[in-house]
Amino acid sequence: MAHAYVPEIAVDREGNEHIVQGWQDDFYGGKLGFWLFMLTEVMMFGGMFLALAYYNTLHPQEFLEASASLNRLLGGTNTVILLVSALTMGLGLLKMRAGDVKGAKLMIWATILLATIFLVIKGFEWSAEYHHGIFLMHGEMLPESTMAFGKKLFFGMYFTMTGLHGVHIIIGIGLMLWLLKRINANKVNPQHYILYFNIALYWDIVHLIWVFVFPYYYMMGAATGGTSGH
Amino acid sequence: MSKTYFDETHCAIGHPKSTFMQWMLTIDHKRIGIMYAAVMFTFFFVAVATAFLMRLELFAPGQQYIDGNTFNQAFTLHGVIMIFLFIVPGIPAIFGNIVMPLMIGAKDVSFPRLNWFTFWLYILGCIIAISSLWVGNGFADTGWTFYAPYSLTTGTNVIFTLVAAFVLGMASILTGLNFLVTIHRLRAPGMTFFKMPLFVWGIYATAWIQLLATPVVGITLILAIMEKYFGIGIFDPAKGGDPVLFEHLFWIYSHPAVYLMILPAFGIMSEIIPVFSRREIFGYRTIALSSASIAGIGYLVWGHHLYTSGMADIAKTVFSFLTFFVAIPTGIKFYDWIATMYKGKIVLATPMLWALGTIITFAIGGLTGVTIAMIGVDIHLQDTYYTVAHFHYAMLGGVVFLLFAGLHYWFPLVTGRMYNEPRAKIAFYLNFIGFNLLWFPMFIAGYLGMPRRYFDYLPEFQIYHQASFIGAVIFIAGLVYMFYVLIQGWVKGPKVGVNPWRATTLEWHLPSSPPPLENHSKVPYVDFDPYEYYHGEPVVKFDENMRRID
């Protein structure tokens, strides 16, 4: 918004003045809108968890066994990485609000770096699984394989959900790069930072999803013996 | 003459000179609403054509004009267009856009650019849906419900249809989001939630459904697409999946979706009834809160579509029990409307005729809904024409009729002109008679055991199908006539000024008709109820600065 928006005034019968909220420059509106958007993400992943729980109820034992065979070390590392990235993102926003644009940019770059590391680790994990014959349209996951249904479903959902989560990470990286561009163009600055605020919210929800994905897939079967993966 | 929103607009990008580009890039909520209407109108004709084709084919048993597979594609196309392209976005996208901001005294919606984007997302979805008629192996033949595993195994172009439904779902979510923020943020000063017009309440409740239910069907469609491309067996029994899960996930959205259709329609009803009874509405708060409770309870009853699916018997019982509770707030609304007519001064103008007609047709649609909410009875009636008649009475005789009511009611607001009243009434009667002749016989056929989605049928049912066909002809004639009357009104109807109905809500207190680009010249302070009449005349009056003078 290049030119400042001057809100209108409505006058009631007693002559009192009331500010009229316009759609321009509505920080709270922007925040509300983004929260509502995040609720749709909650419902979406909620739907997937529902499907997951559905089959978990039908095949409890096989789910435990399949979970035990995931690599908890890599999964755990990724958990910590996301944790830290949520911090850098938050600190960046804080710096921006305090007027430290340079520091904010640094923090965004740090977040991008962490996000990339997350993806690389995920890549290692998936390729290891591929080599063990468990991957979409491959090996044990093919229709003709005799792997138990419970396990097939577990891994099918695992690839779908972590895959979709990965897509969210990639979108997040894209958003952060765009944010950097906007900061450089001074469209996002210590006075107008709603975009930054919302992208930070987005990053938190990406993290939040992982907070549930991780224990459901990796930790559920931890007690049923099985060392942490390979 | 002052400039109206037809003369100038704000654009998403730059300041294009050509009128065409100004329309393409417009972010003005009124223009976007009109464009939605134009597009939906076009698609609706495709859907009506397929509906008529089906009726023609069903005129007699055996094959007449099209073969079985074409018939299957025809009802899928009909269902998909009617649901995803027309009735789900329908009233919110058209009237939610055009009048909702006017009603709350806003200059536009909260995110006008998002609104523009949403419109084009909607168009993209339409294009994907329609293009599958020519791309790939023909349009999907799954029915609009896409039940797995049929949708996963059929050779037709289901992917396109699924993607289209997903994109349209996105558009629906974003519309809902936009409206929610608008209603929360941009109400005129003084307008509390219980001073909002009831149409806004309808849109508000609807927006919550759009926002929270649509993602579930979104993810269901994604899972189906994943399944089709990556072979994970989430719904495919050959790989251990359970088709019933698909039905759950599908109806978790699609049942709330029917309330998403009807709630804004009820909102239109609540606008029209007091205006044409020329008195204050009865039980404002109960009507407002019943919208909210229909939306809320509506989330809990999806299982009434699964009575014969193999779901656990105890779940059927729970769902049946819950389903009856949606009928109660609906009933309350109905009684409130009727009570509003008591000791009023009832003007039977065309919008009121449509509204009263709908009370009859939707009562039939809703009460037959209650019939099939009874488990034992639904086990007999599920997937028969009884169900088909139920939902046409609800959707066509409820939602579409009220959309027409709104079309007549807000016609002078949008165009600044008036249609020919006697002719519009003739159109209504044609429609009303045709509609009942079209769908009532189907209750009987369904009760006698005529299953739906049947290309061919046993000859006993012929008589009902024939009656229905005649109804369809009358109905469609009525429709064409109605649109003729409306278009004629727009082109050369008399100019009628800003408030021809002498209504009270804010959208009728604009500086010009049609309204100017940024709506109200000054935003009023709202310290009055939405329907304040005294002795048959509106109470609230404003001076040119939108200060109350009564």
Place this chain on the structure above:
Amino acid sequence: MGIKTTVNYQEEKAVYFKVLAGLLLLTAITFIQPHLFMAQSTFMAQMLIAVIKAWLIVMYYMHLKGEKLIGAMVIFALLLVLVFFVIVIGIDVSHFQFKGESYITEPITTGVTQSATPTHH
């Protein structure tokens, strides 16, 4: 409206680090939980921890504290998901009819179990 220009930088930063510490601690507990407590119901324990983590993130990182309206909306959405779970999982699937006779749930036959766990090398 709504633009806050003054930030108590140090104070908010301290909150961020405190929450991070809490989250790291909870993550650590996640790992030792199966050996520590509720080993019989790992799943419940894990979800409990996840909920606490989520609560921390939502309240402090996402600044939901004090946001009445948005907080109510979030709770509404979460309740809805909960209801879906109760109905679908609690009422329907857990009463799956004719389970033993159904193909998708029939007990696994011949030695499939071994082949499913990836072999180590």
Place this chain on the structure above:
Amino acid sequence: MSNSLQGFDVRAATFAADVEQAFWVNFWISIVLFLSVVAPMIYFAWKYNANKVKNEDVENVTHNTALEIAWTLIPTAMLMVLFYYGYTSMQVLRTMPAESESIVVKVEGLKWQWRYEYPANANGHIHKIGGAFQKPKIDDKGKVIEKGTMGITALYVPVNTNVILEMSAPKNDVIHSFFVPAFRMKEDVVPGRTTKQWFNATEVGEYDIECAEYCGTDHSYMYSRLVVLPQKEYDAWFNSAEDTPKGNFTKTGDALLQRHGCTQCHSILTDEMKIGPSLKTRLSKEQVLHVIEKGQNKLGYDMGAMPAGLATGTDAQEIAAYVAGGLKGEKPASFAACTACHGEDGRGMGGLSPDLVGYDATLLGHVFKNGKEGMIGRMPAFPEIPEDEISAIAKYLENIGK
């Protein structure tokens, strides 16, 4: 309407009455509720019409607590009554009898037929009745590549006995739904799951089985029949190795006539002449006279044409009356002119020429293949109807003549 498709408005299973009762309770409550809304609406629209009411008389009534409570609680109570009836009728439908006291039949629904498998009988024989209606496969030119079948087979059950259906679909098939309107029962057949329903038929007869879950191209032809037999006949069949019970359970032919749309032009149970002749009686006097006079070569018998003018005047009259009367009574001498081709009994000598008494399979086959241009009008050809359907129709027509 013909007798065998009465199924729908008939209750033929023990629980049909419960469902029926629930429906009618609902019906009357609905009427009450409907009127409670629509009657005052119409009355108000008339009473308070704008041209009757003066502005001063308009009153803003916006609340009436008693009324509001009434129209919340009374409908709620009514709805709970409905829930109760819906629930109890469902309970009867869904409470399976003990397997020891019932016959358990396995039902398989697949694209697009129903298959039934019975438990082994006393001789260890297992009845497997395969398939229902299956359309023939036809190439572009209308030639039949693969014959279709109309399940002359059906699900045979004894009357007054519990029957449990254990239903499943092949795992790579789609969902179907086993629907018997006359019994008011329906349950989906879901691949991957086993579902069950049960019934106890109360009346001997034949009933329709339809598929009520959309399953693709021939969804509307996934049709079969449920034949309820007297206990004795059922036992006799069940303990034999026959596929179908002995006796006359061939009303299938009727279903076929209906399904192919024959009844549009032909009446079957009465003598009424519609577009085509009634199929109850074979030939009318006029038709016979017409053929005798003009000859005929329309049916495509190997024998070739029937020459014109084999008989004239009163001879012709006499023959026509005799033939139209079904060759009953005394045979006129002049009929000798016909016996060379149509045989002494007029039955067409095993297919050499048209049967004059009944519609045998050969005649039907010819008519279906070639259509027929006659004195009344033109009957279109139905080349796709397979042989076993033709014989089913012939058998059926033969029986109704008696």
